Amino acid sequence: MACVIFLINFSPYFQTFMTTTLLEKEKQTTHFSFTGRGSEYFAIEIVNIVLTIVTLGLYYPWAKAKSLQYLYRKTELAGTPFVFHGTGKEMFIGFIKGLGVFLVLYAILIYGFISEDPGTLLIAYGVFLLGLLAILPLALHGMMRYRTSRTSWRGIHLGYRGELSDMYSTYLIGFFLTILTLGIYGSWFVVKLRKQMIDNVRFGNVRLRYVGDGGDLFLIHVKGYFLSVFTLGIYLFWYTKNLLHFYVNNIVVLQEDGTYSRLQCQVSGWDVLKLTVGNILIVIFTLGLGIPLTTTRTMSLIMNNTVMSGQFDADALVQTEEAYDSATYESMSDMMDIGVI
Amino acid sequence: MIFEGKYYNGQSSKGMPAQITLLADGLRIDYCADEVTGSVHWELAGMHPSEFNDATTLLRYGKFPQQSISVVDKGFKEALLQQYRGAAFLKSGYNSVLSLGFSGIAIMALSLLGLLVAFLIWGVPALADRVAMHFPESYERALGEQLYTKMLQGYQVNDKKTAALNAYLSELNTDLDYPITAAVVTSDEVNAFAIPGGYVVVYEGILDKMEHHEELAALMGHELAHIRNRHSLRAMTRSLSYYMLASVLFGDVSGVAAVLVDNASTLRNLEYSRTLELEADREGLELLRRNELNEQGAILLMERLQSGSELEMLAFVSTHPNTGDRIKVLNELIAETKRPAKEKPELERYWEQLKGE
Numbered sequence: 001m002a003c004v005i006f007l008i009n010f011s012p013y014f015q016t017f018m019t020t021t022l023l024e025k026e027k028q029t030t031h032f033s034f035t036g037r038g039s040e041y042f043a044i045e046i047v048n049i050v051l052t053i054v055t056l057g058l059y060y061p062w063a064k065a066k067s068l069q070y071l072y073r074k075t076e077l078a079g080t081p082f083v084f085h086g087t088g089k090e091m092f093i094g095f096i097k098g099l100g101v102f103l104v105l106y107a108i109l110i111y112g113f114i115s116e117d118p119g120t121l122l123i124a125y126g127v128f129l130l131g132l133l134a135i136l137p138l139a140l141h142g143m144m145r146y147r148t149s150r151t152s153w154r155g156i157h158l159g160y161r162g163e164l165s166d167m168y169s170t171y172l173i174g175f176f177l178t179i180l181t182l183g184i185y186g187s188w189f190v191v192k193l194r195k196q197m198i199d200n201v202r203f204g205n206v207r208l209r210y211v212g213d214g215g216d217l218f219l220i221h222v223k224g225y226f227l228s229v230f231t232l233g234i235y236l237f238w239y240t241k242n243l244l245h246f247y248v249n250n251i252v253v254l255q256e257d258g259t260y261s262r263l264q265c266q267v268s269g270w271d272v273l274k275l276t277v278g279n280i281l282i283v284i285f286t287l288g289l290g291i292p293l294t295t296t297r298t299m300s301l302i303m304n305n306t307v308m309s310g311q312f313d314a315d316a317l318v319q320t321e322e323a324y325d326s327a328t329y330e331s332m333s334d335m336m337d338i339g340v341i
Numbered sequence: 342m343i344f345e346g347k348y349y350n351g352q353s354s355k356g357m358p359a360q361i362t363l364l365a366d367g368l369r370i371d372y373c374a375d376e377v378t379g380s381v382h383w384e385l386a387g388m389h390p391s392e393f394n395d396a397t398t399l400l401r402y403g404k405f406p407q408q409s410i411s412v413v414d415k416g417f418k419e420a421l422l423q424q425y426r427g428a429a430f431l432k433s434g435y436n437s438v439l440s441l442g443f444s445g446i447a448i449m450a451l452s453l454l455g456l457l458v459a460f461l462i463w464g465v466p467a468l469a470d471r472v473a474m475h476f477p478e479s480y481e482r483a484l485g486e487q488l489y490t491k492m493l494q495g496y497q498v499n500d501k502k503t504a505a506l507n508a509y510l511s512e513l514n515t516d517l518d519y520p521i522t523a524a525v526v527t528s529d530e531v532n533a534f535a536i537p538g539g540y541v542v543v544y545e546g547i548l549d550k551m552e553h554h555e556e557l558a559a560l561m562g563h564e565l566a567h568i569r570n571r572h573s574l575r576a577m578t579r580s581l582s583y584y585m586l587a588s589v590l591f592g593d594v595s596g597v598a599a600v601l602v603d604n605a606s607t608l609r610n611l612e613y614s615r616t617l618e619l620e621a622d623r624e625g626l627e628l629l630r631r632n633e634l635n636e637q638g639a640i641l642l643m644e645r646l647q648s649g650s651e652l653e654m655l656a657f658v659s660t661h662p663n664t665g666d667r668i669k670v671l672n673e674l675i676a677e678t679k680r681p682a683k684e685k686p687e688l689e690r691y692w693e694q695l696k697g698e
Binding site: 010022035039040042044047049050066069070073074080081083084104149152153155156157221241287314315316318320321 | 349350351352353355356392393395397399401405406407409412417434435438440443446449450453454486512698
């Protein structure tokens with residue numbers, strides 16, 4: 001525990017540094033908003049489901065692209081929507097490649113089972129796990145590259161400048177430290193990974209920084225766990241709110257002239273409770289058909305309650321990306337459902 | 342027609358006030374910001390498909406970095422549709438669905454739901470049955486052998502009675518393609534079951550209750566019918582397909598869903614096995630006829646089961662139909678064909694061996 005407290009003490013450093021400079025200039029607020037409607041998204045998803053069933057699943061990447069195009073188009077920053085440029089074809093190629101990798105891994109595992117030899121099974125299982133471990137950083141890296149390069153706002157593309165080798169070292173070191181510390185390091189690992197991913201995002205000439213601290217996340221988990229147990233789960237909604245705030249509010253947006261702003265999510269525990277209960281009821285009473293409605297509800301709540309606070313000049317962004325393509329990794333992480341952003 | 346909007350040149354996020362003119366071969370955009378003024382021409386072929394627009398219409402043009410315009414004017418959208426009817430950038434299958442309105446979408450959703458439910462209720466069992474019926478016999482036998490050895494591990498086999506039962510079965514005209522392997526196990530339970538591939542396990546408890554060998558023949562007829570019609574294999578493929586479907590739909594890790602579906606399929610199997618039990622009863626009777634044995638054996642067997650430990654209350658939810666109902670059905674079947682029965686000394690002899698302590 002000594003080590004934990006030591007690390008927690010580090011976190012105020014960033015905050016004091018940030019607020020002192022922020023006070024010098026007048027704060028302004030730039031709003032995010034979500035204008036999508038449940039009924040529209042529902043219609044889009046119905047078409048997607050029908051086409052996916054009719055094509056025995058082959059349409060899935062195109063369906064995914066359409067959903068993302070809709071959700072991005074209806075998400076606005078400072079009154080201008082985002083655009084998702086990804087296409088079904090790109091995602092299809094990635095989907096096929098990802099599927100290939102998984103088939104090979106599962107084939108090895110199944111071979112181990114069929115051989116009925118404990119030694120072979122153990123080796124096959126080891127290869128399978130190592131394979132998964134080796135793919136995850138690649139999938140995360142690829143997803144960041146793909147998603148950011150395919151997103152634009154006012155014609156300015158996002159981009160990802162992270163190195164794959166850095167992603168591997170961050171991931172593998174964090175993974176083994178988490179195992180060695182029986183999971184305690186997990187909070188620091190998650191923060192390191194977020195730093196690796198978010199710090200390398202470019203939004204034209206704008207940079208992002210993730211300033212969250214592992215100790216804070218660890219405390220949120222400890223508090224969340226015990227209070228959830230004591231309150232018979234009711235605290236879970238506030239626990240979720242705390243995590244959401246930790247992930248969003250620690251993102252700093254830096255502009256080239258040195259000014260910056262911070263994301264601020266104002267969702268409350270009550271909001272999370274209403275959202276979750278509502279979503280569960282929708283899913284149950286529509287036999288799962290209403291899942292698109294839960295997506296738009298969630299997007300509305302988060303986007304309409306998130307602002308950028310500080311100095312953000314929406315007109316000062318300059319294009320810095322070059323054309324990029326490869327969809328391999330996008331669908332792979334999608335298949336494993338890592339859900340990073 | 343001229344519309345007011347914002348123009349983004351793809352280099353900067355600065356929205357420049359612009360006038361957009363709809364021409365026959367494309368758009369002309371005259372922009373003006375601070376000291377910069379300019380004009381660009383967008384050809385129709387270079388414009389990107391534009392879906393999901395609302396009050397704001399967003400159009401994009403050209404290769405990376407794309408230029409774009411945004412026009413907050415509902416009239417712009419309509420003017421585009423009128424001027425460039427059928428142009429590639431305006432085509433969208435999704436937009437046409439969105440314009441169906443609430444009732445159209447609701448009808449689509451409900452019919453989809455109906456189709457899914459129909460597929461779950463009729464499609465999956467039918468497919469599973471087809472798979473089970475086309476399952477190669479050698480695999481079925483191998484699978485059965487595994488299950489059989491596994492099941493026998495928990496019991497003590499009575500070798501003498503097992504030999505007598507197998508001899509009895511070989512004397513019987515069973516009309517079954519499979520070689521039959523039967524075992525008698527030491528247990529007071531009144532039970533017997535069939536395993537795919539021609540394996541039968543009979544508990545001593547049920548043999549002790551019987552008084553005539555025709556009852557044994559009826560029991561064997563019933564169990565062998567299960568094997569011939571691959572009843573357990575079909576039941577297995579059914580629950581397996583529901584299980585697989587659930588894991589595809591909810592993702593492999595979702596244990597809750599698997600448990601839910603498992604229970605649901607068990608409930609469905611109740612209905613399923615009731616019809617199958619009646620089918621096996623009917624075919625079991627066939628066996629008695631083929632061997633010219635007293636068909637009353639089947640009735641007697643049922644009565645033994647009824648008088649036994651089986652609780653009537655439980656029978657309602659058990660996998661077997663109500664015994665009274667079964668007796669009724671069997672009586673109707675026997676009444677249809679009244680035939681004299683013959684004595685079978687060979688069978689009697691093995692029966693004596695089976696009953697002898």
